[in-house]
Amino acid sequence: MMAGEARLLLLGWSFRGAEASRTVRERIALTSAEVREALDRMRGEGVVSESVIVATCHRSEIYGVSDDDRPFERLADLMSRWRGLDVAEVTRASFSREGEEAARHLFRVATGLDSMALGESEVLGQVRQALRLAKEAGSTRSVMHRMFESAMAAGKRVRTETEIARRPLSVASIGLELAAKVFGDLTERAILVLGSGDTGALFAQQAIEAGARDVRLANRTPERAEALACRIGAAQVAWEDLAQALEDADVVVGATSSPTPVVSREAAEAAMRGRRGRPMFFLDLAVPRDIAPDVAEVYNVFCAGLEDLEGVADENRKRRGREIPQAESIMEEELARFLGWMGNLAVVPTVNDLRARLAALRDAELSRIPPEDRERFRAFADAIASKLLHEPMRRLKSEDDTSRKLDRVEAVRHLFDLDRSE
Amino acid sequence: MGSHLLGWLAVALYTGAEALAIVSLVRPRALFARAVPLAIAAGLALHFADLMHRARELSSVPYRTLGGSVSFFGWMLGIAYLVLLLRHREQAVGPFLIPFIVLATGIGLALPDSASLPREGLHGSVFALHVTLAILAYAAFTFSFVLSMLYLVQNRQIRHARTGLLFARLPALDVIGRLNRTSVTIGVATLVLSLGLGLFWAERVWPSLADPKIAWAAITLVVYGFLLWMDRRGWAGPRVAVLSILGFGVVLFSYTVVNLYFSRAHSFR
Numbered sequence: 001m002m003a004g005e006a007r008l009l010l011l012g013w014s015f016r017g018a019e020a021s022r023t024v025r026e027r028i029a030l031t032s033a034e035v036r037e038a039l040d041r042m043r044g045e046g047v048v049s050e051s052v053i054v055a056t057c058h059r060s061e062i063y064g065v066s067d068d069d070r071p072f073e074r075l076a077d078l079m080s081r082w083r084g085l086d087v088a089e090v091t092r093a094s095f096s097r098e099g100e101e102a103a104r105h106l107f108r109v110a111t112g113l114d115s116m117a118l119g120e121s122e123v124l125g126q127v128r129q130a131l132r133l134a135k136e137a138g139s140t141r142s143v144m145h146r147m148f149e150s151a152m153a154a155g156k157r158v159r160t161e162t163e164i165a166r167r168p169l170s171v172a173s174i175g176l177e178l179a180a181k182v183f184g185d186l187t188e189r190a191i192l193v194l195g196s197g198d199t200g201a202l203f204a205q206q207a208i209e210a211g212a213r214d215v216r217l218a219n220r221t222p223e224r225a226e227a228l229a230c231r232i233g234a235a236q237v238a239w240e241d242l243a244q245a246l247e248d249a250d251v252v253v254g255a256t257s258s259p260t261p262v263v264s265r266e267a268a269e270a271a272m273r274g275r276r277g278r279p280m281f282f283l284d285l286a287v288p289r290d291i292a293p294d295v296a297e298v299y300n301v302f303c304a305g306l307e308d309l310e311g312v313a314d315e316n317r318k319r320r321g322r323e324i325p326q327a328e329s330i331m332e333e334e335l336a337r338f339l340g341w342m343g344n345l346a347v348v349p350t351v352n353d354l355r356a357r358l359a360a361l362r363d364a365e366l367s368r369i370p371p372e373d374r375e376r377f378r379a380f381a382d383a384i385a386s387k388l389l390h391e392p393m394r395r396l397k398s399e400d401d402t403s404r405k406l407d408r409v410e411a412v413r414h415l416f417d418l419d420r421s422e
Numbered sequence: 423m424g425s426h427l428l429g430w431l432a433v434a435l436y437t438g439a440e441a442l443a444i445v446s447l448v449r450p451r452a453l454f455a456r457a458v459p460l461a462i463a464a465g466l467a468l469h470f471a472d473l474m475h476r477a478r479e480l481s482s483v484p485y486r487t488l489g490g491s492v493s494f495f496g497w498m499l500g501i502a503y504l505v506l507l508l509r510h511r512e513q514a515v516g517p518f519l520i521p522f523i524v525l526a527t528g529i530g531l532a533l534p535d536s537a538s539l540p541r542e543g544l545h546g547s548v549f550a551l552h553v554t555l556a557i558l559a560y561a562a563f564t565f566s567f568v569l570s571m572l573y574l575v576q577n578r579q580i581r582h583a584r585t586g587l588l589f590a591r592l593p594a595l596d597v598i599g600r601l602n603r604t605s606v607t608i609g610v611a612t613l614v615l616s617l618g619l620g621l622f623w624a625e626r627v628w629p630s631l632a633d634p635k636i637a638w639a640a641i642t643l644v645v646y647g648f649l650l651w652m653d654r655r656g657w658a659g660p661r662v663a664v665l666s667i668l669g670f671g672v673v674l675f676s677y678t679v680v681n682l683y684f685s686r687a688h689s690f691r
Contacts, residue, residue, distance in 0.1 A: 181592075182594060184594035277659070299659065312583050
């Protein structure tokens, strides 16, 4: 893991910390602009030679390369001074990792294995955003760049090769998934949400975020529906026109606080007649029910209630959990690949690899000349190679800036193709 | 008759494609997904060579015998599946349809070919087109049968909010419904054409058109025609799927019982 004197390190504050340190975590949480500032400050104080900060609602994590003797103390001190916090509190609320463990943590974050909702996908975008910000701030070099790219590759692989991110956990997403298995693409389907309270608003918002373009809201109090419709970019339907609205809707979501069902079997049958039998999907998120139970008996009508959706959510949580071993194995495979690359970045193995490459070239050329001349030419070739390598190798070894040294080793390995497996 | 080595190699390739399709269904892998159409295409090429070999040995069309016709039916089914796979990129139907290709090809190869000389009139382009279209229609109806079964399975899973492997992998009901409609439409169109050509041809070589197989082909047409009418009249959904499954029962009856026991002159033997 060591590359010269350089060490990978991680200092973080995450949701996994103790409840008592929540205030510290909240005050350390960084916006995008603050991330840039933090990267500048860390570089300015010379704690790290390269760094990236992953900042989400649930975590603030500083990844870096440093040859400092006390990098964690200095980083905690910097953060406490900047945020006006007590350094002991900041340290207590934090966790730290070094070397391979720091890289492993990032890979776990990018693959969703460290997320509050196991396997969630948003974190991959947040890791990508972290690298982008660091690049813009000029705080990344070859190691951080490679580590984050490798972690994102691991994240993508885990999401395509396992089921860990495929099973939705929220009731609204599960409802949309069920409806999508009836209609295929929901983008152009009409989704009617009955009720503009918290549940209705949340569902309508999620449907729009999932790509639905035709979301309609109906509420007994039109002002509420109108305000919500304006806010989220949905259409509004008058409650008096419910019969026609039902007929026009492919998906109907019940989310009112009505004590009696809003949609009766007769209403559903009338809508189906108007639809000439085209299927309808009723999603009942209301307690008590908005959709009469016997609506499900109407031909080509599908109904799902809150208890069905919660059952699926529980099952999905278990299914995601069963994917952990496979996800971890993919994560470890990608991590090993990165660590292999990182291990090669030390100067001594690179010099050895370079000498071996030149020796192989020399032997290949010597095999073409008569055997009696070979010893003479071998000595000659070795002398040239040795003189040619002397100065570049001396400069490589004497470079003081850790990250610059790693960059140069990486350049030598790349130019002479030293990472090619023979 | 020959050993059908190429035909059996095709069966091996179809079986390999089935194994890959099942693995792909359980654990989707781009590599396996790409290998399935390749294995099917290679199988179809060998299968075609076997059918040509059979045609040379029979000195007639390869589907003049029962074995040849069943084998040709398997080949048609393979072609139809390949078109579906390449056009719609629909992977999940494969594991349920490929067994029919394997089964039809295997049975077609295992059935002994009679060494009889070509019967009177069983040649010419009208006859060849008539049989080809009839077998294509049967392949389309088999396709519809498989899709209908999948429709009912997916319909049940959605109703009971069972979101397991099949739920995740099978296409949406709307997609299965559309594929099914296309299959039945192709089946009906080709059967109508086949029947028309058959009647045109039979009128010249047969003394009478009173034939059980023609009658059953007409019944098949009525069933599937009714299905298409239902589909347009707002009954699309599980009822259409059930009718398609019943229709396939009629096809099977016509292809087996009627073909072997009721129809003397008009049969694959």
